[in-house]
Amino acid sequence: MGVDNSKIVYTRTDEAPALATYSFLPIVQKFTKAANIEIETKDISLASRILANFPEKLTDKQKQADALAELGQLAQKPEANIIKLPNISASIPQLKAAIAELQLQGFAVPNYPEEPENDNEKEIKSRYDRIKGSAVNPVLREGNSDRRAPKPVKQYAKKNPHAMGEWSSDSKTHVATMTSGDFCSNEKSVTMAEADEVKIEFIDQNGNTTILKEKTSLLSGEVIDATVMSKKALISFLEEQIADSKEKDVLFSLHMKATMMKVSDPIIFGHAVEVFFKDVFEKHAETLEEAGVEVNNGFGDLINKLKRVPDAKREEIKADIQACYEKGPKLAMVNSDEGITNLHVPSDIIIDASMPAMIRNSGKMWDTQGNLQDTKAVIPDSSYAGIYQETIDFCKKHGAFDPTTMGTVPNVGLMAKKAEEYGSHDKTFEIQGNGSVRVIGSAGNIITEHTVEKGDIWRMCQTKDAPIKDWVKLAVNRAKATNTPTIFWLDKNRAHDTELIKKVNTYLPEHDTTGLDIRIMSPVEATRFSLERIAAGQDTISVTGNVLRDYNTDLFPILELGTSAKMLSIVPLMNGGGLFETGAGGSAPKHVQQFNKEGHLRWDSLGEFLALAVSLEHLGETNNNSKALIIAEALDQATIKFLDHKKSPSRKVNELDNRGSHFYLALYWAQELAKQTQDNDLQSEFAIIAKELANNETKIITELNNAQGSTVDMGGYYWPDVEKVSKAMRPSTTLNSIIEA
Numbered sequence: 174m175g176v177d178n179s180k181i182v183y184t185r186t187d188e189a190p191a192l193a194t195y196s197f198l199p200i201v202q203k204f205t206k207a208a209n210i211e212i213e214t215k216d217i218s219l220a221s222r223i224l225a226n227f228p229e230k231l232t233d234k235q236k237q238a239d240a241l242a243e244l245g246q247l248a249q250k251p252e253a254n255i256i257k258l259p260n261i262s263a264s265i266p267q268l269k270a271a272i273a274e275l276q277l278q279g280f281a282v283p284n285y286p287e288e289p290e291n292d293n294e295k296e297i298k299s300r301y302d303r304i305k306g307s308a309v310n311p312v313l314r315e316g317n318s319d320r321r322a323p324k325p326v327k328q329y330a331k332k333n334p335h336a337m338g339e340w341s342s343d344s345k346t347h348v349a350t351m352t353s354g355d356f357c358s359n360e361k362s363v364t365m366a367e368a369d370e371v372k373i374e375f376i377d378q379n380g381n382t383t384i385l386k387e388k389t390s391l392l393s394g395e396v397i398d399a400t401v402m403s404k405k406a407l408i409s410f411l412e413e414q415i416a417d418s419k420e421k422d423v424l425f426s427l428h429m430k431a432t433m434m435k436v437s438d439p440i441i442f443g444h445a446v447e448v449f450f451k452d453v454f455e456k457h458a459e460t461l462e463e464a465g466v467e468v469n470n471g472f473g474d475l476i477n478k479l480k481r482v483p484d485a486k487r488e489e490i491k492a493d494i495q496a497c498y499e500k501g502p503k504l505a506m507v508n509s510d511e512g513i514t515n516l517h518v519p520s521d522i523i524i525d526a527s528m529p530a531m532i533r534n535s536g537k538m539w540d541t542q543g544n545l546q547d548t549k550a551v552i553p554d555s556s557y558a559g560i561y562q563e564t565i566d567f568c569k570k571h572g573a574f575d576p577t578t579m580g581t582v583p584n585v586g587l588m589a590k591k592a593e594e595y596g597s598h599d600k601t602f603e604i605q606g607n608g609s610v611r612v613i614g615s616a617g618n619i620i621t622e623h624t625v626e627k628g629d630i631w632r633m634c635q636t637k638d639a640p641i642k643d644w645v646k647l648a649v650n651r652a653k654a655t656n657t658p659t660i661f662w663l664d665k666n667r668a669h670d671t672e673l674i675k676k677v678n679t680y681l682p683e684h685d686t687t688g689l690d691i692r693i694m695s696p697v698e699a700t701r702f703s704l705e706r707i708a709a710g711q712d713t714i715s716v717t718g719n720v721l722r723d724y725n726t727d728l729f730p731i732l733e734l735g736t737s738a739k740m741l742s743i744v745p746l747m748n749g750g751g752l753f754e755t756g757a758g759g760s761a762p763k764h765v766q767q768f769n770k771e772g773h774l775r776w777d778s779l780g781e782f783l784a785l786a787v788s789l790e791h792l793g794e795t796n797n798n799s800k801a802l803i804i805a806e807a808l809d810q811a812t813i814k815f816l817d818h819k820k821s822p823s824r825k826v827n828e829l830d831n832r833g834s835h836f837y838l839a840l841y842w843a844q845e846l847a848k849q850t851q852d853n854d855l856q857s858e859f860a861i862i863a864k865e866l867a868n869n870e871t872k873i874i875t876e877l878n879n880a881q882g883s884t885v886d887m888g889g890y891y892w893p894d895v896e897k898v899s900k901a902m903r904p905s906t907t908l909n910s911i912i913e914a
């Protein structure tokens with residue numbers, strides 16, 4: 174064999190999934206130990222990543238290993254078997270909050286220098302910049318993605334439909350997107366004929382050159398695209414949309430990925446805040462500057478920093494803010510009770526989850542009174558906005574989807590080797606003057622050139638050939654395995670997609686596709702085609718680039734299953750290993766708030782159960798471990814039973830929560846192992862455990878439910894106290910003693 178992969182790495186992350194791990198991991202360790210599998214944990218939480226980057230500021234006891242770097246290396250090895258739970262892709266406000274908490278806990282990590290004033294601060298900022306945003310996913314995702322609703326999960330959703338808001342044909346809800354001057358319209362794309370090292374430079378109007386990035390190495394066959402968002406076009410678009418929301422009497426809402434994938438999005442978010450509160454920002458420019466307001470961190474940053482402003486001035490600004498609210502359209506609210514608008518915090522409105530949530534809610538969002546209202550969903554760049562307008566049009570015409578009959582849309586997504594927008598982070602620049610930006614080859618040849626103005630956002634992406642080839646192969650494999658129509662969502666009128674279409678047409682014939690229905694359609698056409706089929710109960714595989722992977726794997730699951738937490742999410746790593754992600758959703762900060770307040774955790778670990786089963790199966794197959802295969806199969810059966818018996822966490826306090834759901838999973842898993850006859854050792858060991866768990870069911874559930882109903886002190890949000898949380902998440906001594914026996 175040569176490859177030793179009797180080990181599974183289980184990640185510790187943040188927020189709700191991290192809490193769930195405290196309860197679930199001991200169970201996992203108990204079951205896998207019986208097959209000689211070692212479960213190693215790696216802490217890739219935001220706080221741990223901060224600590225790992227500043228060893229010189231910490232005592233020996235405080236130091237953290239750089240788990241992310243270690244996992245990044247492991248992901249490139251054939252023995253990799255990693256279970257990854259969702260983590261915080263930190264926005265700057267989240268990063269700052271985590272730093273402040275760590276400092277309070279006695280870790281001498283430095284502040285985040287937003288505007289570094291010397292070399293030392295620049296160095297600190299550059300370290301933090303490696304931690305924020307999508308710092309984790311692109312490092313681990315050394316393969317393309319296969320996300321789908323497994324059959325039992327889909328069947329369960331059909332039998333137990335989630336609530337779906339009705340749609341009316343006269344809904345005023347719509348998407349607003351730019352028609353010119355945006356990334357989509359300005360994109361230029363080139364496939365490299367041979368490997369090269371390119372330079373990115375800015376040339377001002379006087380012919381002075383500034384190097385933006387000295388060296389980017391490109392492989393032969395690599396697709397690069399460069400594009401620019403015009404600040405002027407963006408501002409006038411935002412002004413128009415604000416006026417139009419007022420006129421049409423719909424809520425103004427902004428939907429972006431301002432924490433991840435694209436470092437351009439916080440800047441765009443900042444412009445939206447500034448345009449909406451234009452009168453405040455113009456009139457008080459100097460005061461706000463002095464107070465250190467960072468508009469890219471959302472309107473909430475202004476509110477927080479008002480305390481630094483002298484009293485009289487503060488009252489004046491507050492009155493001007495009020496005037497903006499009165500003059501402008503109604504703003505969509507994230508939390509109407511607390512007055513948090515859609516423009517307050519960039520990480521509160523993450524488009525992949527926020528748009529489907531709106532569509533599931535009859536196309537409505539909350540106003541300041543907590544009433545649902547029709548909405549203008551502003552998605553500035555037009556590259557992918559059309560899929561949501563198409564979905565809205567479909568719902569207006571046909572009414573809401575019916576989860577009891579609808580088909581499914583799985584996804585095969587291109588993301589390996591920092592494909593597409595994942596690779597843009599170190600190649601995105603806010604342009605400092607008028608002139609042009611060029612990508613120059615080593616022979617001095619101009620590869621792309623854009624005329625730019627001060628404030629424009631220029632960015633470049635790169636997509637390597639091998640990941641594209643692998644993505645086509647994965648699509649064909651999924652098409653074959655399911656005999657389902659398979660659509661590449663690529664637009665022949667978009668520069669980047671044109672290059673990808675050429676490659677798809679080259680690589681598809683390398684596979685035997687006899688009898689398969691594989692087509693290429695633009696994202697808008699593909700949406701309509703898939704929606705028509707889904708409504709008729711039919712399935713359609715979507716094969717997409719990286720951003721649509723992100724969007725589609727929340728959009729369809731949220732419509733079909735009520736949440737993307739129930740998705741199977743596999744990343745077959747290009748070098749042979751496996752990365753198994755749990756669900757397709759995020760770290761659910763709302764769930765932590767509820768847990769703190771009333772001791773009830775409604776995080777649904779179904780994604781973890783699904784990921785663990787495929788991880789065990791992968792281990793069993795690559796390591797000839799028959800016990801692992803039996804345990805995997807038993808886990809799948811247990812998960813089906815778990816769904817049948819409706820043991821998912823309830824949303825309400827004093828009912829079954831995440832911890833109780835883990836008990837039932839353990840019970841069913843043990844019962845399945847006791848039932849099988851292929852392995853006597855497993856059978857006898859788990860027969861005893863199954864019996865003990867079953868005999869103590871009432872006692873355990875009582876102990877677990879009694880732990881609910883009061884506040885929980887975690888001793889920290891980003892860096893909680895291990896003992897406190899462990900105690901809170903494992904309150905049943907009866908269950909603990911069975912698991913630890």
Ligand SMILES: NC(=O)C1=CN([C@@H]2O[C@H](COP(=O)(O)OP(=O)(O)OC[C@H]3O[C@@H](n4cnc5c(N)ncnc54)[C@H](OP(=O)(O)O)[C@@H]3O)[C@@H](O)[C@H]2O)C=CC1
Nearest residue numbers: 259260261262523526736738758759760761762775776777
């Ligand atoms: N793969 C990753 O690592 C990802 C990380 N993130 C991170 O997560 C944070 C929050 O992002 P956001 O976009 O709000 O996404 P979330 O998925 O956390 O929130 C959206 C909603 O999804 C539902 N949800 C998601 N997972 C579960 C689950 N297991 N059990 C029950 N409900 C679930 C909840 O819906 P409801 O209220 O309807 O129950 C939740 O309120 C951010 O910090 C972001 O960076 C986000 C996406 C992916």
Ligand SMILES: O=C(O)CCC(=O)C(=O)O
Nearest residue numbers: 307310433434525723757
């Ligand atoms: O890093 C990303 O792609 C964002 C995380 C996410 O939302 C996802 O993978 O679905």
Ligand SMILES: [Mg+2]
Nearest residue numbers: 525723727757
């Ligand atoms: Mg997503």
